[in-house]
Amino acid sequence: MFKNIIFCCLIHSFLLQAHLLSAESKGKYTDKNGQSQSMSLYHEKIKSPTTWIWLDKDFQEKSFAELKQIIADHEIWLASYEKANESKKLELKKHPMCTNLSKAILYSAFLEGINLSHANMKGIKLHGSTINNATFVGANLSDSNLRKGYFTNISFEYTNLDGADVRSATFSEVKFLSTKFNVKKHLDFIINKSSFDNIDFVIHGNNEKWTFINDGFYNLNLVGKKLINIDFISSKFINTDFTKAELENIDFYNSSVNNAIFSDIKLINVSFNNCDLSFSNFSQADLSNATFKDATLDDVIYEPKTNPKPYNIAFSNGLGKLRYNSDPSKLVKLGQSLYDEGYYDQSKLITTSFKRQKREKENPGFWGWIEWGLFDYTCEYGSNPLKPLIIILYIYLFFSIIYTIRTLFCSKTVLVNKINKDGKEILIPLSFTLKSDETMYFTKKKKNVNILVIS
Numbered sequence: 099m100f101k102n103i104i105f106c107c108l109i110h111s112f113l114l115q116a117h118l119l120s121a122e123s124k125g126k127y128t129d130k131n132g133q134s135q136s137m138s139l140y141h142e143k144i145k146s147p148t149t150w151i152w153l154d155k156d157f158q159e160k161s162f163a164e165l166k167q168i169i170a171d172h173e174i175w176l177a178s179y180e181k182a183n184e185s186k187k188l189e190l191k192k193h194p195m196c197t198n199l200s201k202a203i204l205y206s207a208f209l210e211g212i213n214l215s216h217a218n219m220k221g222i223k224l225h226g227s228t229i230n231n232a233t234f235v236g237a238n239l240s241d242s243n244l245r246k247g248y249f250t251n252i253s254f255e256y257t258n259l260d261g262a263d264v265r266s267a268t269f270s271e272v273k274f275l276s277t278k279f280n281v282k283k284h285l286d287f288i289i290n291k292s293s294f295d296n297i298d299f300v301i302h303g304n305n306e307k308w309t310f311i312n313d314g315f316y317n318l319n320l321v322g323k324k325l326i327n328i329d330f331i332s333s334k335f336i337n338t339d340f341t342k343a344e345l346e347n348i349d350f351y352n353s354s355v356n357n358a359i360f361s362d363i364k365l366i367n368v369s370f371n372n373c374d375l376s377f378s379n380f381s382q383a384d385l386s387n388a389t390f391k392d393a394t395l396d397d398v399i400y401e402p403k404t405n406p407k408p409y410n411i412a413f414s415n416g417l418g419k420l421r422y423n424s425d426p427s428k429l430v431k432l433g434q435s436l437y438d439e440g441y442y443d444q445s446k447l448i449t450t451s452f453k454r455q456k457r458e459k460e461n462p463g464f465w466g467w468i469e470w471g472l473f474d475y476t477c478e479y480g481s482n483p484l485k486p487l488i489i490i491l492y493i494y495l496f497f498s499i500i501y502t503i504r505t506l507f508c509s510k511t512v513l514v515n516k517i518n519k520d521g522k523e524i525l526i527p528l529s530f531t532l533k534s535d536e537t538m539y540f541t542k543k544k545k546n547v548n549i550l551v552i553s
Contacts, residue, residue: 110276135159137306144206155201165204172197173213200238240278309346362403376416381423401425404433408439417447418478421455450478 140159141148143261152160162250175197197217215235223243240260241445247267284394308328318338326346335355346366350373358378365388372392379399385406395416405428411417422429433448457470476486 127153127159129159140203141205147208150206152205153203154199157203164206164364168197168210171212173215176213176215285443336427395420397421400429401433402428405435408432408435408441411446412436412439412441417444418450418454420448420451426452426455 126134127137127140128260129135136487140151140153143151143517150162152162154160161381172318196470197214199214199217199219199222202219204222204227205223205225207224207229209229210227210534211231212254214237215233217237219242221239221241222239224247225243226246228432229252229372233253234257235253236256238258239262241262242259243263244267245263245265249272250265250270252269252272254277258278260278265474270353292513299419309331310329313330313332313333315333315335315338316324319333319341320341321339321341324344325348326345329349329351330353331349333353336355336360338355340363341361342363344364344366345368349369351369352372355378356374356376358375359535360378360383362382364384368388368497369452370388370390370393374394375398376394377398378397381399381401383402384404385402386404388406389410392405392411393409393414395414396419398416398420399422401422401461402419413434413510420429429448429452433452435444453473478485
């Protein structure tokens, strides 16, 4: 008996799936009157807000009012669990009352200020939809269709986006926190002014391109990942680990990638132009196909496996502040290659960087400070020959100003009343500082000179 029941359930499930697949393949749905309608009619209705409809997972027609009611009921359900602890919140989507919009078709929807946190929306189709000021915390959006959608000010914290189709979608001011972001349905979408924090970030690139603009990426673990065809424009990375990753056709233009780890990384056609790489680590990195024009390299750990081409790094900033942990050979070779290619000033900066590191490692104490004062601060180990002249000029101007102030405000005019050999008095004006306004006398070469002070 029990086996028969299981068999009947399996047959029913199989027939239901066959019906849905048939309806989808034939382009049919069921309207409010129970009549079978062509999907072309559905696409006509969604063009106007007054006639907009959506379809549930059974291809049954639903109105916008019904969708609003479902969302309202879901928000009431969420409110009842508002004081639940975080561990329980993450399990809310398993609750039997949780809203289930899986495989629903909401093409060209316009939704504002909704909260579908922890809802089950696996496989939902939001193709061409516009969603603003929404919350999807803990929601299941795996295998969803978000193509050509516009998503503004959205929270995708703890959201499952595995396998989502995001081609030509635009995400603006979106927060991704601990989000499963294993996007497999190709790329060519834009993310603008959004933040990524501690996410499972797996990218399957192809000939299309991702574009991130003014985004923030925090605590990303990209160890061993492969990133292809991505533009990070004016974005910010904090505590990102690219160890053993492979980056191909990546542009970090005008981005801030501070404290990043690029150890043992392979870079193919990667641009760090105008990028701030301060305090990053390039140990054992393959930089042969990377460019660093106008990049900031202050305090970068520079021990790569292969150096970049001289013209790809010659015009970067901070060459004199490169650092190494234990192996200076690549730094020395970089300086030599720059010199051989005619970049003499840049080669001197590399020498400065090497000398600074050597001083810090071999003379960290008093003599190191002496060396710093005599050779680094004054002329940066010869890489800045004009600096001593500038220092002398500043010293000259400083004491000139002091002398002028003293002359104008700290001196008094005196008349020296001297009687010459003929007995004639001669008044000689002088300028110097006296402690009193009284008449003073002094003897010089046995001659009496009367000094009269005029205040």
